[in-house]
Amino acid sequence: MTAPLLEIRQLYKSYQKAQGIFGRKTIQALSDISFSLYPGQTLAIVGETGSGKSTLAKLLVGIETPDSGEILLEGEAVTISDHKKYNHVIRYIFQDPARSLNPHQRVGQMLEDVLRYSTDLNEQQRQQKIHQTLAQLGLMEEHAAYYPHMFSGGQLQRVALARALIMDPKLLILDEALTALDPSLRAQIVNLLLELQKTTGLSYLLITNHLRLVRHISDSMLVLHQGKALDYGPTNHVFAHPQHDYSRKLINSAQS
Amino acid sequence: MILLDIKNMTIELETPEGLIRAVDKVNLTIREGEIRGLVGESGSGKSLIAKAIVGVLNKRWHITADRFSWAGQDLLRLSYEEQRKIIGRDIAMIYQEPSRSMDPTAPILDQLLEAIPDSELESRWWGRPFERRKKAIALLHKVGIRDHQAILNSYPYQLPEGVCQKIMIAMAIAKKPKLLIADEPTTALESTTQAQLFRLLASFNQLKGMSILLISHELETVARNTQTLSVLYCGQLVEAGETAAILKSPFHPYTDALIKSVPEFQPQLASKQPLYALHGSIPTLQHLPIGCRLGPRCPNARKECVKTPVLERLQNHYFSCHFPLQGKKT
Numbered sequence: 230m231t232a233p234l235l236e237i238r239q240l241y242k243s244y245q246k247a248q249g250i251f252g253r254k255t256i257q258a259l260s261d262i263s264f265s266l267y268p269g270q271t272l273a274i275v276g277e278t279g280s281g282k283s284t285l286a287k288l289l290v291g292i293e294t295p296d297s298g299e300i301l302l303e304g305e306a307v308t309i310s311d312h313k314k315y316n317h318v319i320r321y322i323f324q325d326p327a328r329s330l331n332p333h334q335r336v337g338q339m340l341e342d343v344l345r346y347s348t349d350l351n352e353q354q355r356q357q358k359i360h361q362t363l364a365q366l367g368l369m370e371e372h373a374a375y376y377p378h379m380f381s382g383g384q385l386q387r388v389a390l391a392r393a394l395i396m397d398p399k400l401l402i403l404d405e406a407l408t409a410l411d412p413s414l415r416a417q418i419v420n421l422l423l424e425l426q427k428t429t430g431l432s433y434l435l436i437t438n439h440l441r442l443v444r445h446i447s448d449s450m451l452v453l454h455q456g457k458a459l460d461y462g463p464t465n466h467v468f469a470h471p472q473h474d475y476s477r478k479l480i481n482s483a484q485s
Numbered sequence: 486m487i488l489l490d491i492k493n494m495t496i497e498l499e500t501p502e503g504l505i506r507a508v509d510k511v512n513l514t515i516r517e518g519e520i521r522g523l524v525g526e527s528g529s530g531k532s533l534i535a536k537a538i539v540g541v542l543n544k545r546w547h548i549t550a551d552r553f554s555w556a557g558q559d560l561l562r563l564s565y566e567e568q569r570k571i572i573g574r575d576i577a578m579i580y581q582e583p584s585r586s587m588d589p590t591a592p593i594l595d596q597l598l599e600a601i602p603d604s605e606l607e608s609r610w611w612g613r614p615f616e617r618r619k620k621a622i623a624l625l626h627k628v629g630i631r632d633h634q635a636i637l638n639s640y641p642y643q644l645p646e647g648v649c650q651k652i653m654i655a656m657a658i659a660k661k662p663k664l665l666i667a668d669e670p671t672t673a674l675e676s677t678t679q680a681q682l683f684r685l686l687a688s689f690n691q692l693k694g695m696s697i698l699l700i701s702h703e704l705e706t707v708a709r710n711t712q713t714l715s716v717l718y719c720g721q722l723v724e725a726g727e728t729a730a731i732l733k734s735p736f737h738p739y740t741d742a743l744i745k746s747v748p749e750f751q752p753q754l755a756s757k758q759p760l761y762a763l764h765g766s767i768p769t770l771q772h773l774p775i776g777c778r779l780g781p782r783c784p785n786a787r788k789e790c791v792k793t794p795v796l797e798r799l800q801n802h803y804f805s806c807h808f809p810l811q812g813k814k815t
């Protein structure tokens with residue numbers, strides 16, 4: 230079997246929270262989390278608000294450091310100082326694409342900035358890369374001259390994807406990025422993601438509080454509850470044989 | 486008995502370029518004890534219809550209808566004030582983001598007390614404050630909140646959205662409405678909380694016979710929790726009928742696409758295979774196509790479709806399409 234793209238080993242993270250005037254309370258946001266994600270595969274991390282999903286995302290993107298444990302990317306331990314290098318490999322998509330795009334910047338300029346900041350491509354190579362990425366996402370060359378407000382919701386989601394994919398990442402983290410989409414748009418975006426995975430071997434980490442779509446697009450899943458990993462394994466297996474009450478409740482709620 | 490009966494309701498927005506028709510001749514009926522779903526993508530006009538029914542749209546919106554009656558009474562013959570009085574008494578509404586539609590400055594107890602109409606009280610005036618408080622607590626219990634002490638003195642921002650939504654329901658049922666309009670009531674909630682809320686709504690429907698209009702952009706949610714269904718696309722009613730019948734054999738290409746786009750409804754579709762998706766996207770109000778509004782995206786469109794199809798009926802099943810997927814010879 231190939232080596233994992235991302236491997237998380239016994240990750241712990243706690244926060245100190247002020248309580249009363251002098252008191253402090255320790256909140257264990259994540260304890261003993263381990264999982265692996267292989268190239269070309271999708272792992273869904275499912276949990277409700279407060280389960281530790283956002284903490285996990287922050288650790289992965291390097292905004293926060295774990296108390297203990299390891300994050301290995303292609304077999305190498307990742308530390309915060311590698312942030313820039315690491316930025317190439319892992320990219321993010323958030324729930325609301327419109328809010329994460331600068332309204333005063335043309336799409337072409339935005340993509341150009343990403344490339345100029347993190348690659349050594351020359352002007353001509355950058356333009357070529359921009360056109361190639363737009364085409365890959367079903368957008369047109371003319372769209373480079375558009376401002377975000379000139380796009381429909383679906384196209385904006387594609388623009389956000391273009392910004393993430395122009396760096397040729399190996400891992401895309403989708404943080405609630407599909408949850409709020411309307412059905413016909415959601416189907417379009419899901420198809421685009423599936424197609425990209427098939428053609429480029431991209432891996433996805435799908436972070437969500439809904440099981441919807443998890444069964445269709447993820448190969449494996451991990452249920453996170455109060456900072457702990459409950460069920461973890463191939464998606465079909467977890468759906469068919471959840472071991473924990475909470476996972477069972479979650480799976481039932483998605484089907485009732 | 487038919488409670489709500491609306492025929493050809495049109496809702497138009499006044500703009501500098503003239504009137505724009507956001508909702509185009511929509512029919513809607515709701516019977517006593519019925520749970521009807523209203524689905525459509527965002528911007529399809531669901532909230533406008535709900536707001537027009539309860540009369541909270543401002544003067545920039547022009548609402549017309551050929552029929553608008555409540556429990557057999559023709560509301561179009563009444564003055565606006567008389568309409569509001571009847572609607573206000575019998576119809577309650579809850580919204581997508583409960584914490585935003587509550588008063589952020591008042592504790593929950595005050596908001597609950599205010600929601601209980603005088604007509605629900607039996608005591609004389611000196612006994613009323615006590616009775617009201619008792620009723621407020623009973624309402625919380627009814628929506629499944631046991632620990633009322635902790636809740637009563639809280640402010641909305643201190644509570645999770647799921648609890649706020651339960652309180653909104655408690656306030657809505659305080660006047661014992663005949664119809665509850667729930668506009669995306671669970672969209673902002675977690676999935677286990679969503680399931681709880683639907684059970685709660687279903688129990689009020691069964692125990693009290695309260696009718697419910699359940700509005701959502703998600704077909705999965707609506708399909709599981711309703712008996713009848715109306716499907717909107719871009720302000721036009723495309724199909725209506727019994728939920729199970731529509732899911733089994735839709736007549737309209739849009740409904741068909743909606744069903745096929747949901748993997749749960751496609752058990753034979755292997756995981757990671759492409760979903761069925763209409764090309765293009767829902768047009769904005771400024772760029773509405775003429776005739777059937779699905780036209781530019783419809784796989785079955787022909788030149789006849791530039792004429793708006795009329796609503797046709799086959800037994801209990803209504804659809805508006807020149808070339809339906811079944812039931813009619815073309």
Ligand SMILES: Nc1ncnc2c1ncn2[C@@H]1O[C@H](COP(=O)(O)OP(=O)(O)O)[C@@H](O)[C@H]1O
Nearest residue numbers: 498507525526527528529530531532533534770
């Ligand atoms: N206050 C408003 N001013 C202008 N257009 C509006 C306003 N409210 C709603 N609309 C438009 O009316 C249409 C229907 O909106 P709405 O009923 O909110 O849709 P839904 O609830 O189905 O998402 C949309 O195109 C929306 O943009």
Ligand code: SF4
Nearest residue numbers: 777780783790806807
């Ligand atoms: S009327 Fe024409 S365009 Fe509209 S749904 Fe039917 S076939 Fe498609």
Ligand SMILES: [Mg+2]
Nearest residue numbers: 531532668669
């Ligand atoms: Mg709405």
